[in-house]
Amino acid sequence: YPKVQRLEDSMSWHASGGFHGQFVNTVLHPSLGKNPIARSSQILLLFLAFCLCVFASIHLLNTAVAVKKAMLNTVEFPLKCSNPETRTCPENYYPVKFEINDHDHSSPPPSCPEYFRWIQEDLRPWRKTGITRDMVERANRTANFRLVILNGRAYVEIYEKGFQTRDDFTLWGILQLLRRYPGKVPDLDMMFDCVDWPVIRSSDYPGPNATAPPPLFRYCGDDDTLDIVFPDWSFWGWPETNIKPWEALSRDLKEGNKKSKWSNREPYAYWKGNPVVAEKRMDLMKCNVSEKQEWGARVYSQDWGKESRQGYKESDLANQCNHRYKIYIEGSAWSVSEKYILACDSVSFLVKPHYYDFFTRGLMPVHHYWPIREDDKCRSIKFAVDWGNSHKRKAQAIGKAASNFIQEELKMDYVYDYMFHLLNEYAKLLKYKPTVPTLAVELCSETMACPAKGMVRKFMVESMEGGPTDTSPCTMPPPFSSYARDSYLRRKGASINQVQIWEHNYWKNQNRPEQWSEKERKKKKHADAGTPEEFRVRIWGSQALNGYDSAAVVAVEEARLELSGSPALPRRRAHPRRVCLHALARVHFWVRTYATSTGSVFAYVGKTSKSIAGNTPQNSILPTEVTHIDPPKVPIKNYPPKKFEIPLNCSAYNLTGTCPVNYYSKGFHVQDHDLPSSSPPTCPEYFRWIHEDLRPWRKTGITRDMVERANRTATFRLVILNGRAYVKSYKKAFQSRDTFTLWGILQLLRRYPGKLPDLDLMFDCVDWPVVAARLYRGPNAAAPPPLFRYCGTPSTLDIVFPDWSFWGWPEINIKPWESLLKELKEGNRRTKWMDREPFAYWKGNPNVAEIRVELLQCNVSEKQDWNARVYAQDWIQESQLGYKQSDLASQCTHRYKIYIEGSAWSVSDKYILACDSVTLVVKPSYYDFYTRGLMPVHHYWPIRNDDKCRSIKFAVDWGNSHKGKAQEIGKAASNFILEELKMDFVYDYQFHVLNEYAKLFKYKPTVPPGATELCAESMACLAGGLEKKFMMESMVKGPSDTSPCTMPPPYDPLIRQSLERRKVTVERQVEVWEKQSRGES
Known part of the structure; x- marks a missing residue:
């Protein structure tokens, strides 16, 4: 092997002086000549060892570079808590400017997620106008705090403590943003509301020329509001529920x-x-x-x-x-x-x-x-x-x-970047140089974390940013174009609609017979067998036909007659044209059907249309063989002569724009057909307060000057001359208060035409009474201006008048009182008192008053069950859902119901009292025209305002332990409402207060300049929607056939004082019982 030998010589030479010489000489070289396979393996092993050494060297080099880079870029801001009681921030807390030293110049910041594009949408309302100091300060009405950032330092002015630690951890999060990007957040001035519900309604700022809305930050928004959405407090921890910081x-x-x-x-x-x-x-x-x-x-x-x-x-x-x-x-x-x-x-x-929320x-x-x-x-x-x-x-x-x-x-990096970009874009819109508010204090990590304890401190330390980040914030995506935004929203809507279609088809298939279980099939088969008198029918139309009842046309879909000893007749499907229902009276009708094999069959069924729709007739008289059954004889009643009616003539009004000339007759003689010899009933006791309300003018009378002095706060001035009404409006009231107040007075004129004397009055539709009694005390004091409104207090002299809701409140779908009272009466019967939930129930808008926000704390919680079930009413959501969850007649389901005032008195009192439930009245500061006739512990149970939760708990415990007495209180209240607050007495109260008021006049009223005539046509004919519907429902068709009730005499001063003392004594007795139950003296 010459090649191997040459390789062997070469490696031996290299090994003798090379880097791996010792390893090659001692391990590889001795065995190189034994066999080719071994030698090849050893060569490969040598190569792998070389690669491993190179990799290790590179790794060590990279680690060294990374450590050096981290040492260069990592700057920490330590938490200095040497003196936890010190409430001042370090002087050099954050650098005014901090340059990011990013050695990796090749990688730009990542792009922000798509939901960052909504930042531009949230700030769109101020894009053209910018944001002024006045706009910001207008947002303080509901804000929990105002935050100003100047030169990277934070200053906060607290208006109201947030729920739990919401405000604390929201501010803590913003401080961590300043630590993360020191010197990068521009100067700004913002208001923050830590309550859940958005409040800046877009409907209050419509059109291109509308005033710009106040910019208000909060945790969430909805489609009808303009609040600016910001990350919530829980990203930095929620200690009350042990939820850790988000990272x-x-x-x-x-x-x-x-x-x-x-x-x-x-x-x-x-x-x-x-x-x-x-x-x-x-x-x-x-x-x-x-x-x-x-x-x-x-x-x-x-x-x-x-x-x-x-x-x-x-x-x-x-x-x-x-x-x-x-x-x-x-x-x-x-x-x-x-x-x-x-x-x-x-x-x-x-x-x-x-x-x-933001993401x-x-x-x-x-x-x-x-x-x-x-x-x-x-x-x-x-x-x-x-x-x-x-x-x-x-x-x-x-x-x-x-x-x-x-x-x-949604990693924490992006939460901070969202905050950064939102505040940065917001600051660009400011048209003024922010300054530190007068009562603001500087805020930093030390002033928050050092004094904190327990879970609050633990979560703050865990979520604290150690110092500046070594990367820049992500890059903002471009704003939505209108088309892209609308397309995105349409796509969402289409997806939801598609799911609903799938769902509809799913349930449609589930209801088919082939989808039924065996148990359901047997049940259906058994029901089909029935008895001879059973009919299942379906109403084909709800409209009256030829003057008959609304169930005039029906179809008998299936009928099986099982005769004793005889086979059942075959099923037939009757043709709708061959089925006719003749309504002889409201509760009787005839059904005629044709069966091919049996000839004509007539059946009399003694049930109502409701029974046809859903129930089986109980005693049908369909025999085995019937050819005809005569209809029952209907007794004839001698009805009284038809009442005189005043029709609503919209055709004439639309042509002329003026009220009819002979609108009301100047005199109308009452004809009582039922009780010709009887005198009118006596008015309820609370009518006696009419004399008390008018007492300030009993000696002086009322002059034109007195009336005109009341126009400072009045919503409108009303003059009645010869039974006709003229109104001069000074300002528009909230919602339709003024509209339905005037409508109610017009109905009074239709009810008692020609009976009301001439008069001139000022009416204020705002809740709060303004005529302070202390300004008109003493024998030489000037007489107060007579001003009508819906409620009063012991320290004011405003004249109390029935509120608008008796004729309907369209904005929240509350029907006119006459029809609603019937529904409340029926709803009350659905659930017996003993079967109701043994708790105190309240549902309403808590945002209108602090006292209601406090009531929310009485809800059942992890710490305490105060026997209260308290719910916030979202009227915007209710309107979108068709008011399904706010039906007053369906809310008589608890043994106890809470009445608590809003910004002043509330119209809800009458609805709550009508329920047979014990009404728990949180100590009221206001009264309306009838509530002065209520007595504590007889009509309602008094609740302390300064200790609501414990007071409610005692009341519920007492009632559940004294069920008989509790039911008596509830029944006394509902009887009062049903009997003494029926619509007849509401009109009679109006009549008597205006009649007694007019007797005090020292001048002849005249139509004021700028006034217009008012009549039913001028209001109802031009109205639309629920407003028109409620007007038509509550319209008095014509003159009453009875006279107004008879006024009770004025209170003797001793009797009035005795009545007031009795009320106070009873309330104090309840407080004593409360304290005794808790072992207090």
Whole structure:
């Protein structure tokens, strides 16, 4: 082998002086000549050893370079907590400017995720106008704090403490942004609201010439508001629920996700949370598995009190990735839980959300999540689970897309970059140089973390940015074009619609006979057999035909007559034209059908149209052989003469634009056909307060000057002359308050035409009374201006008048009182008091007053059950859903209902009192025209304002321990509403207060300049939608055939004082009982 020999000589030479000489001489060389295979292997081994050494050398070199680079670029801002009590920030806290020393010049910053494009959309309202100091300061009405950044330093002015630690960790997050990008965040001035619900309604700023809205930051937005969306506090930790900072938690979620493969997970939809924060979550609880139905859901209530005691063992988010499907449902508004749910590889079921946060607008239905219908949650969830279990690969792809989105596009780097770009773009719009507010204090990591304790401090330290990052923020994507944005939204909508179509077809197929189970088939077969008198019918039309009842046309779809000892007649499908229903009276009708084999059959059925639609007639008299049965004789009633009516003449008004000349007769004689010899009833006791309200003018009378002095705050001036109304408007009231107040007065004129004397009044539609009694005290004091409004207080002299809602409140779909009262009466009967939920219920808008926000704290929580179930009412969402969740007649389901005032008095009092439930009245500061007739512990239970939660708990415990007495209180209140607040008495109160007021006049009223005549035509004919509907429903058709009730005499001063003392004594007695129950003296 000459070649091998030459290689051997060459390697021996090299080994004697080479780098690997010792290794070659001692290991390889002795054996080179033994055989070719061994020699080749040794050559290969030598080559591999050489490569390994080269790789190790390069690795050591790279490591050295990386360490040097890190040493060059890493600058830390240590936390200086030597004196935790010091509340001042270090002088050189952040450098004014910090240059990033990035040695890798070849790699530019990454592009930001697509959802960053929504930053430009959120700031679009100020793109043309810019942002002025006045705009910013207008946002302080609801803001929790104002934050100013100057030269990289933060200053905060606190207006109101946020719920739990929301404001603390929001501010902490912004401080970490300043540590991450020191000197990069420009000077700015912003207002931040830590409450969930957006408040800057876009409808308040319509059109190109509208005032620019106030810029207000918060955690979420919706399609009807302009609040600027910002990352929420939980990214830096939520100590109250032991939720870690996002950077650590996202790692835990990633690891927890790996513990169970998707196919090995439970094939159900999982949700765990606090259901009492919103009614929609309470509805979700109905989708749990039960003995009657399997909806494919496993839904659990989270008891945070128990969790905190047990060390949060059952609420570890990283251990909740064990179901194939997870449900996201909003609470009172948006919820922070969405990112935790999406991170699980499970298919996220999003129950139709109404709010969005900063990243969720980047999610696409059927790609990142599965949309669930809000109005049919259980069936929608069932379909989604069945679809996923039948399309496992597609379902897994949806779950994986969502978790990838969370892990890759919502990592903490991008959260900070979103903050940076949002604040940077916002600052570009400022038209002024920000300055430190008067009451602001400087904020830095030391002033927040050093004094903090427990979990708050732990999470702050964990989430603290050590110093500047060595990379620049990601590169912002370009703004949406209008077309691209609209196309994106259409695509979302189309995806959701497609799912609903699939769902509809799924349930349609489920209801087909071939899809029924064997048990269902047997049940159906048994029902079909029936008895001889059973008919199943279907109403074909709801319109009246030829003057008959609305059920005038029906079709008998199937009829089987099983005769004793005779075979059943064959089934026949009757032709609709051969079936006729003659309504002889409202509860009787005839059905005639033809059967080919039996001739004519006439059947009399004594049931209503409702029975036809759904129930089986109980005592049909269809015999074996029947040719004809005479209809029953209907007794004839001697009806009274037809009432005189005043028709609504819109045709004439539309032509002339003026009210009819002979609109009301000047005098109308009452003809009481039922009780010709009876006198009018006596008015309820609360009418006596009319005299008290008018007492300030009893001695002086009322002059024109007094009336005109009231125009400072009045919404309108109303003059009635010869039974005709003239109005001069000073300003538009909130919503339709003024419209329906005036409409109510017009109905009074139609009810009692020619009965009201001439008068002149000022009306203020704002809640708060303004005529302070202290300004008009003493024998020589000037008489106060007479000003009408909806409520009063003991320290004011405003004249109280029935509110607009008695004729309807279209903005929130509250019907006129007369029809609503009937519905409340029926709704009250659905659930007996003993069968109702043994808790105190309240649902309303908490944002209108601090007292209501405080009430939310009385809700059941992880720490305490105060026996209250309190819900925030989202009226925007309600309007979108058709007001299905705010039907007042369906809210008589709890033994106790809470009344609490809003910014002043609330119209809700009457709806709450009508329910047979015990009304828990949180100590009111205002009264309306009838509530002064209510007595504590007889009509309602008083609740302390300064200790609401404990007071409510005692009241509920007392009622559940004294059920008989509690029911008596509830019944006394509902009887009061049904009997003493019926619409007849509302009109009579209007009549008497205006009549007594007019008696005080010292001048002859005249039509003021600028006034216009008002009549039913001028209001109803021009109205539309619910406004017109409620006007037509509440319109008085013509004069009443009875006179107004008889006014009770004025209070004797001693009697009035005795009544007021009695009220105070009873309230104090309840407070004594409360204290005794808690062992207090």
